[in-house]
Amino acid sequence: MQSDTLHFERQDEKGIITLNRPDVLNALNNQFFTDLTGILDALEKDPVRIIIITGSGKAFAAGADIAEMAGMTRVQAREFSRHGQSVFQRLEDWEYPVIAAVNGYALGGGCELCMACDIRIASAVAKFGQPEAKLGLIPGFGATQRLVQHVGFGNALYMLTSGRNISAEEAQRMGLVQEITEPDQLMERAHKFAGEILTSGPEAVKKVKLVIRKSASSSLPAGYELESNQFGALFEEEGTEGMKAFLEKRKPAW
Ligand code: CAA
Numbered sequence: 641m642q643s644d645t646l647h648f649e650r651q652d653e654k655g656i657i658t659l660n661r662p663d664v665l666n667a668l669n670n671q672f673f674t675d676l677t678g679i680l681d682a683l684e685k686d687p688v689r690i691i692i693i694t695g696s697g698k699a700f701a702a703g704a705d706i707a708e709m710a711g712m713t714r715v716q717a718r719e720f721s722r723h724g725q726s727v728f729q730r731l732e733d734w735e736y737p738v739i740a741a742v743n744g745y746a747l748g749g750g751c752e753l754c755m756a757c758d759i760r761i762a763s764a765v766a767k768f769g770q771p772e773a774k775l776g777l778i779p780g781f782g783a784t785q786r787l788v789q790h791v792g793f794g795n796a797l798y799m800l801t802s803g804r805n806i807s808a809e810e811a812q813r814m815g816l817v818q819e820i821t822e823p824d825q826l827m828e829r830a831h832k833f834a835g836e837i838l839t840s841g842p843e844a845v846k847k848v849k850l851v852i853r854k855s856a857s858s859s860l861p862a863g864y865e866l867e868s869n870q871f872g873a874l875f876e877e878e879g880t881e882g883m884k885a886f887l888e889k890r891k892p893a894w
Contacts, residue, residue, distance in 0.1 A: 641682070643675040647696075648682075654834055655679075655688035662697025667705035668749040668781075670720065673727045680730055689842055690834045691734065693757060694741040694827065695750075700766065703748025704780065721780030724749065728756035728782050732853065735846050737837055741830035742766040743823070747805065752781040755790055758849065760816060761830050762808040763823040768816060769805035789856065790816050841878040841894055 641648040647658040657679060659666035683691070695701055704724070712720060731738055731753075740746075740757035747769045754760050754768075762768075770783050778784065779800070787796040791814040799806065811817040821829040837845060847870040855863030878894055885892035 641679065643671075643678070645669070645672040646675045646679065648679050650688060653689040653838055654831070655683060655691045657691060657693045659693070659695040659701055662695075662699070664705065664707075665697065665699035665702035665745060666695045666750070667703060667707075668701055668724070668753070669705035669708045670723060672705075673723050676727050676731070680727075680734070683734075687736070689736050689845075690837055691736070691738040692741055692827075692830050692834060693738065693753070694830070695743050697744070699745040699747075699750065700740070700742045701747075701750030701753055702745045703750050703771070706775070717780070724752070724781035728752060732756045732758075735849070736842075737845060737849060739830050739834060741826050742768075742808075742817070743826055745805075748772055748779065748783075749781045752779060752783045752786065755786040755816070756782065759818050759833070760811075761819045761821060761826065761833060762811065762817045763826045764808055764820050765823050766808045766811075766817075767805045768799075768808070768811045769803065770800050771803040771805070773801060774803040790814070841874075841882050841892065843878045844874060844882070847874065 645659065645661055647660045649656045657676070659672070661667065704720070709717065709720065737759065738757040740754035740760045742754055742760055742762040744763065744765060745767050746754045747767070748771055751768050751770055770779055770787065772779050783800070787799065795814045808817055808820045812820055819829065819833070851863070851867050851870050854866055858866070878892070881894070882892045
C-alpha cells in the first residue's frame with residue numbers, strides 16, 4: 641500500500657510502515673494521520689502480529705508539519721492536535737506490539753509517534769527531542785502525557801522547556817530507548833526483535849500489552865484484578881499448550 645505520506649508492506653505476520661516524505665524529513669501533516677488511519681483500518685480487518693514503523697531518509701519524523709501548521713487558526717490547531725492524539729492513541733491501543741525503528745531525527749510529533757509505539761530501537765545517529773517551545777508552542781500529539789511516563793517529570797521538563805535534542809544514548813539512559821544499533825543494522829535488528837516476539841504465545845503477547853496499557857490509567861487494585869483475570873484466561877487458552885510443551889521438552893504449537 642502506497643500513499644503520499646506512507647508506504648505499507650506486509651511480510652508474513654509483520655506489517656512495516658515507512659514514513660515517506662523524506663524531502664521534508666517526514667513532517668507529519670493531516671494527510672499523514674488520515675493515511676495512517678487507513679492502514680490501521682485495513683489491519684483491523686486483516687491483522688498482522690507485529691507492526692514496525694520507521695522513516696525514509698535521514699529522519700524518523702522531524703515533527704508536525706510546520707508549513708501546514710503556520711496557517712492554522714486556534715480552532716484548526718486544536719482539531720489538528722485532537723486528530724494526531726486520536727490516531728496515536730489508536731496505535732498505542734493496537735492489540736499487538738508496535739516497534740519504532742528510529743532511524744534519525746525523532747523530534748516533536750516524531751518523538752510523540754515513537755512514544756505511542758511499544759518499543760523503541762534506535763540507530764546510533766538518532767536524535768530525540770520536543771523542540772516545540774523553540775517555536776513558541778507546546779506538543780500537541782501527546783508528549784505532555786507520554787514523555788512523563790517514559791522518562792519521569794524531571795527529564796520530561798528538562799526536554800520540553802529547553803527544546804534541546806538528545807542523543808540515542810541519552811534517550812536510552814532516560815528509558816526512552818530500549819536498544820541502540822549501528823545505523824546500517826537498524827532494520828535487521830528490528831526484524832530480529834520482532835521475530836523474538838513472534839515466538840512467544842500470541843495471546844500472551846496481546847494480553848500483557850493490554851494489562852500494561854490499561855493499568856497505566858487505572859488504580860493498582862484494578863490493575864491487579866485485570867492481571868489475575870487475564871492470567872487465568874490463558875489457562876483455558878494457549879497457556880496450557882505452552883506449559884505442556886515445556887514439560888514435554890518441545891516447542892509449543894501456538
Ligand atoms: N515541518 C515542515 N518541514 C520541515 C520540518 C517540519 N517539522 N522539519 C524539516 N522540514 C523541512 C525543512 O523546511 C527543509 O525543507 P526545504 O528543503 O524545503 O528547505 C527540509 O525539511 C530539510 O530540513 P533542513 O534543511 O532543516 O534539514 P537540517 O538537516 O538542516 O535540519 C532539523 C534538520 C534539525 C531536524 C531541522 O529540520 C528542524 O529543526 N526541523 C524542525 C523540528 C521541529 O521543530 N519539530 C517540531 C515541530 S512542532 C510539533 O511537532 C508540534 C506537535 O507536537 C503537534
